[in-house]
Amino acid sequence: MNLKIAILITCYNRLETTKECLKHCFSSLSFIESIDHDIFLLDDNSPDKTGEVIKKMYPKINVRRDIKKTIFEKLANKIELHFLTKNGKATKDNINITSL
DSSP states (O other), X not given: OOEEEEXXXXXXXXXXXXXXXXXXXXXXXHTOSSEEEEEEEEEXXXXXXXXXXXXXXXXXXXXXXXXXXXXXXXXXXXXHHHHXXXXXXXXXXXXXXXXX
8 A cells, every 4th residue: 555645834934943853754765665745845935945955955845935924823723633532632643634
């Protein structure tokens, strides 16, 4: 069975931190066979040009720039809802953010 995951990274003016994060993402993905993935970087118009630099380094990463704060808030709320159960605790079995 071929799995597919999406990795969402948000940033604002964090070029070095984002590079380190991506390094760990690629390292982790290399240990998993039969997994297809998409990586999305949401850059809120970073003055250090994080999105532009990352796109040049990793052309296959989906970089979105000039994301408004409301989009971050809506996305965070959707992710949070997927982690919550009836009693407000996250469990391993109920984590599914594929519908975002």
